[in-house]
Amino acid sequence: MNEAQKFTKDFAISTPVICGPMYPGSNPELIAAVSEAGGLGVVQPVAMTFVYGHDFREGLQLIKNRTSKPFGVNFTLVKANKTYEKRMREWLEISIEEGVKFFLTSLGNPEWVVKRAHQEGIKVYHDVPNRKFALKVVDAGVDGLICVNNRAGGQTGSLSPEQMVEDLHDLNLPLVCAGGVGNEKDFEKALKMGYAAVQMGTRFLATPECQTPDDYKEAIVNSEEKDIVWTTKIAGVNSSVILTPDIEKMGLKAGPVTSKLLKGRRTKKWVRNYYMLRSMFRFKKVATKQGYAQYWQAGKGVGGIHKIEPVADILQRFHGVCEKL
Numbered sequence: 001m002n003e004a005q006k007f008t009k010d011f012a013i014s015t016p017v018i019c020g021p022m023y024p025g026s027n028p029e030l031i032a033a034v035s036e037a038g039g040l041g042v043v044q045p046v047a048m049t050f051v052y053g054h055d056f057r058e059g060l061q062l063i064k065n066r067t068s069k070p071f072g073v074n075f076t077l078v079k080a081n082k083t084y085e086k087r088m089r090e091w092l093e094i095s096i097e098e099g100v101k102f103f104l105t106s107l108g109n110p111e112w113v114v115k116r117a118h119q120e121g122i123k124v125y126h127d128v129p130n131r132k133f134a135l136k137v138v139d140a141g142v143d144g145l146i147c148v149n150n151r152a153g154g155q156t157g158s159l160s161p162e163q164m165v166e167d168l169h170d171l172n173l174p175l176v177c178a179g180g181v182g183n184e185k186d187f188e189k190a191l192k193m194g195y196a197a198v199q200m201g202t203r204f205l206a207t208p209e210c211q212t213p214d215d216y217k218e219a220i221v222n223s224e225e226k227d228i229v230w231t232t233k234i235a236g237v238n239s240s241v242i243l244t245p246d247i248e249k250m251g252l253k254a255g256p257v258t259s260k261l262l263k264g265r266r267t268k269k270w271v272r273n274y275y276m277l278r279s280m281f282r283f284k285k286v287a288t289k290q291g292y293a294q295y296w297q298a299g300k301g302v303g304g305i306h307k308i309e310p311v312a313d314i315l316q317r318f319h320g321v322c323e324k325l
Contacts, residue, residue: 003196004322007174010123011070011102014038015319016197017187018146018176019204021074021104022154022297024051025212028059030311032066033209037315042072042104045091052211056091060098073100077108096120104146111140125176129157131167144174146199151180153202153299156230156240165193182301188321202298206308216296219244223302242302244294 001009004016019026019034021044028048031041041063048059063071073095075088092113095103103117106127114124118141125144128134134145147164148157159167161177168175174196181187181198190198205212206220219242230238231247241247 002325003174003194004191004325007196008322010174011040013040013070015315015322016191017315017318018042018072018104018197018199020146020178020199020201021047021106022201022205023047025201025205025210027052027209027211028054028062029066029211030204030207030209031071032063033207033311034204034315035063035069035071036067037312038069038319039311039315040070040072040102042074042102044074045088046076057094057098060095060100064098070101072102072104074104074106075110075113076106077110077113079108092116096122105137105142109140110137110142114141125174127178128168130159130164134168134171138171138173142173144176144196145171146176146178147195149177149179151300152178153228153240153301154297156238156299158238161190161195162193165195169194180300182304184317184321186301186304187318188325191321191325200301202301203305203314204311205298206305207311207314208308209311215294217308219294219296220298220302220305221307223298225300225303228298228300228302239297240299242294242296242298244296246294250295 007016008014015038017039019031019039019041021042023044024047026044026047031043034041043060045056048054049056054062073091075092079085101122103113103122103124105113105124110124110126117124123143125146126137126142127146127148128137129148145168147168149159149161149164150157151161156179161180165175175194176197176199177190177195178199181190181200182203187198202220204210206217223242227243228240229243229247230240232238
């Protein structure tokens, strides 16, 4: 049994593809469609509640009404404030009560999530950009690693997919390729490198089931790899976006004062929290299609995306790749 087969068996799915949690692109209908088609949809709780206006439990139940197949929930472990931390712990308990069997954690130390999840037989995978971070979360007991590479959309990594496999394969955990997968050729290449699965975001944005604006979807379809740039002015760290007139106007680099604050041990947390809150409202406007600027997160997988098409059609082709390997 190869790594991809082990992954699909672990999560009772047919195709080793995760729909990465996206703010604001992770509407419940998209999550349900990915899981129903044989992949593993993952809920982004802030998108679910703040952007799409669902009560968290009711949002999970909406997904369950659309599919009986497994899906996951993402927890971003930032220490923003006590209210957010309390809400995140509440979301975790609700997820357990609603039968979620996969947690994907980002940033921070996932040890408390892992401990609680393992009590319920839930597996936890964590986002990592390099070996240094991977070793920390391995010590926390995670079950797998989401390897965020330099081809990912949104907050991106700095290493190539090839380098990440080389650096992390000896940790003896399932590795998920996150970034740069837009079509079956990219998918096959990732599995042949040794990845157990891939995580896609950009590809699923350009689907009818995703509720992002049509011009965002068209921009993904019409973009090439050269149109993807990094900016530090959205999150305070490198974010991968489509180069639009609004991005050009905003600029790609934080100013000298902000850059200095982002390097400060005490100040970087507050600056990043400010960026995060500002981005939440900017990207909510994108999702709700109300007076939004063209701040469109996307990865280099755009080069393999040539049309807007249903989730089921995409995953059917990817499943065909698995059958041939």
